[in-house]
Amino acid sequence: MSRIPFEHKLAAHCESGMLSALLKHKGVTLSEPMVLGLTGAIFFVFIKTPHMVFPVFDMRSRPGDMRKNLGKRLGIRFRTQNFRDPAKARASLDSLVEQGIPTTVQVDMFYMDYIPSYMRTHFNAHFIIVVGKEGNDFLVSDCYYPSISKLSQESLDKARFAKSDFAPKGFQFYIESLPQNGVSETAIKDAVLTGIKQGASNMIKLPVPFIGIKGMRRFADNIPSWPKIARNADALSHAIMSIHITLEERGTGGGGFRFMYASFLQEAARLCNRPEFSDMSKRIMAIGDRWREISLFVARIGKDRDLGDNRMQEIRGMIRSQADQEEAFFKDLLAMVK
Amino acid sequence: MPDEATPVPSPELKAEIKKLIIETLKISDVKPEDIDDSASLFENNPVLQLDSVDALEIVMALQRTYGVHIDDQNIGRFIIKSVDSIAEFVAKEKAKASGK
Numbered sequence: 011m012s013r014i015p016f017e018h019k020l021a022a023h024c025e026s027g028m029l030s031a032l033l034k035h036k037g038v039t040l041s042e043p044m045v046l047g048l049t050g051a052i053f054f055v056f057i058k059t060p061h062m063v064f065p066v067f068d069m070r071s072r073p074g075d076m077r078k079n080l081g082k083r084l085g086i087r088f089r090t091q092n093f094r095d096p097a098k099a100r101a102s103l104d105s106l107v108e109q110g111i112p113t114t115v116q117v118d119m120f121y122m123d124y125i126p127s128y129m130r131t132h133f134n135a136h137f138i139i140v141v142g143k144e145g146n147d148f149l150v151s152d153c154y155y156p157s158i159s160k161l162s163q164e165s166l167d168k169a170r171f172a173k174s175d176f177a178p179k180g181f182q183f184y185i186e187s188l189p190q191n192g193v194s195e196t197a198i199k200d201a202v203l204t205g206i207k208q209g210a211s212n213m214i215k216l217p218v219p220f221i222g223i224k225g226m227r228r229f230a231d232n233i234p235s236w237p238k239i240a241r242n243a244d245a246l247s248h249a250i251m252s253i254h255i256t257l258e259e260r261g262t263g264g265g266g267f268r269f270m271y272a273s274f275l276q277e278a279a280r281l282c283n284r285p286e287f288s289d290m291s292k293r294i295m296a297i298g299d300r301w302r303e304i305s306l307f308v309a310r311i312g313k314d315r316d317l318g319d320n321r322m323q324e325i326r327g328m329i330r331s332q333a334d335q336e337e338a339f340f341k342d343l344l345a346m347v348k
Numbered sequence: 349m350p351d352e353a354t355p356v357p358s359p360e361l362k363a364e365i366k367k368l369i370i371e372t373l374k375i376s377d378v379k380p381e382d383i384d385d386s387a388s389l390f391e392n393n394p395v396l397q398l399d400s401v402d403a404l405e406i407v408m409a410l411q412r413t414y415g416v417h418i419d420d421q422n423i424g425r426f427i428i429k430s431v432d433s434i435a436e437f438v439a440k441e442k443a444k445a446s447g448k
Contacts, residue, residue, distance in 0.1 A: 020423055128391070156426065258404060269419035306408060309401040 013142035014110050018151045018158045022263030022270055025076050026051070027153035028114055028137045033086075035112055036185055038193045043263075046070075047274030048201040049079035050208030052267060054336075056225035058232075063239060064249040067229050067256060069266040071212070073116075073135040073176065077183065079208075083201035085189035093180030096167045103140055103148075106184060112151075113140050116181040118172035122152060124159035133260075134176040140166075154261065195281075202278045203347050209271075210344035214337060223337045230329035234322045243315050251312035253325070257305040265298025265305075272298060290343055297335050304328050355443045357435035365434050372409040373402055385431045403428055410434070416441040 017034055021027020026045040033040050046052065051071040058065035081088050093099035106113045119125070119136035138161075142149035147160040161169075170180050189197070213222040220228055240246035256266070263270035275291035278284065307328070311321050366380035369389070375396070382395050389398050398406075406428050407418045416438060418424040427437045 020426075022419070022423070126391070254401070254404075259400060264419045264424075269417075273419075302404070302408065306401070306404050309404060313401055 012107055012110075013144075013149055014107065014112055016112055016139070016141040016151055016158070018141075019153060020156055021153035023070070023261040023267075024137045024153055025073060025135075026270075028139055028151075029076060029080060031139060031151060031153065032112060032114065032185055033193075036188055038084075038188065040193075040198070041273070041277060043270045043273035044198075044202075044277055045076060045080065046267065046270050047209070047278060048083060048198070048205035049076040050205040050212065051076050051079075052209040052271050053212055054222055054226045056220040056229045056232075058220075063245070064236060064252075065229060065232055066252060067225070069256070069262060069268075079205070083204060084193050084197055086193070087186040087188075088183050089186040090181070090183040093170075093182075096171050096180065099170060099180040099182070100163065100167065103182060104143065106182075107140055107143050107148075111184050113182050113184045114138070115140055115166070115170055116178035117166070117169035118178065119154075119169075121165045121169035121172070122150075122155075122159075122161065123165055124161065125152070125155055129154075132172070132174070134172055134174060134178055199282050202282055206278070206343060207347045210340040210347070213340040214344065223333050223340070226333040226336065227330060230326045230333065233326045233329070234319065236322060237317065237319060243317060246317050247312045247315055250308050250317060250325075254305045254309040254312070257301055265301040268294050268298030268301055284346070286346055290339070290346070293339055297332065297339060300328075300332060300335070304332070354436060355439045357432075357439040361439060362431050362435045365431055365438070368409055368413060369396075369406060369431075372405050373398070383431060385435075388430055389428065406434075410438065414438050414442065415445070 017031065019027070019031055019034075021030065021042050023042070023046070026042045029045045030040055030042045040048075049071070053069055053071045055068050056065055057067060077088055080086060091102065093102070103113060103115065114137050116134070117136050117138055119133045120130050122130060122136070122138070139151040140148050141151050141158060144160065146163045148163065148166050149158055150161050150166075151158050170178050172178060216222055216224075219225070236246055236249060240249065256262075258264060258266075272291045272295040275287045275294065279287035279291065304325070308325060311317060362385055363380055366383045369375075369383070370378055370380065378395055384395075387393055389396055390403070403425065407424055410416050410418065410428075418427055418437075426433065428434055
């Protein structure tokens, strides 16, 4: 039996929350919004692959990017490992826990059986931190759950080797080392500015039609075609409701990560002594409020099956209006850090 | 569990919140007194049986009525678990805003 003393905390998003907790364990205080902001993870991407009937979107950068950018910007070395053999993965995890090293594992959230079943879906890019072992159960810190929980070895094996998109393939990592003199305030300030620059550039500068503001408009313009491609009202309702889920329920912190980004800008204003970031925080908060209104609108019409062409046009208009607001916001923000 | 600094919410605040839930969700066949203060508003609630869309409606109604912003749905789902937990949160936020 082993249990690493570890400060568990609820968080909005598994990747940013988990990284913030891992850093705290190493004595580095960096809030979850700071992790999101200084890694430049604020984003919009329109996703449509040949096997998808309806396009989807995401409002944060790819899983793993936060860790990589955090490492690069603050000089933190993460040791990452993949496994093909569950027995070897388990042995490695046992050994790390025995050495007192909190270790993050990528899992399919469906197998986290401490979470009530109605909240669990198959999602392969969920991150939890293993902080101990009692008999055959692992002790895990999952920032979507209020306390450290037990997870059976069998469930963890299934979760680490689930198949399909973003398959975890036994992926695990831990903090190997911090910079020799620790993470300095200067390094954090520099990373904040780099993160703002990266996030804003991704939103407005990338010459790719499905990323940033361009992707947002593309997604909006695609919606009016959905009634024609949906096989029935249930399928259309499900697709429309998925907009609500992506905005509010997938660990975004609400308003599609925009509320969390507002908190980041507030902290950045204090840390960097840049009061103008505080004004920008209020602007993105208001934008987040409108995303939340869109979320509620689509959820209502999806639930009521009120899915006529006029409703699709309304959603298109609302998202295009958000694109205009965000374009102006990120242009102004980028101008402040150039 | 409320800590020592958490203000105790008044019965009036709880009654107000029940009324707000009923009005926001336009539930015509439930009265405030039918809602148990400590019962979960979601799972196994024989009276209400709310879902995640209702939860978002309640979050936005709380923001409009009391000026309290619940940014995060993960944390929000523990706040809007029951009338008791909502009242505790509102009372705490009100106290914070008035500097108590």
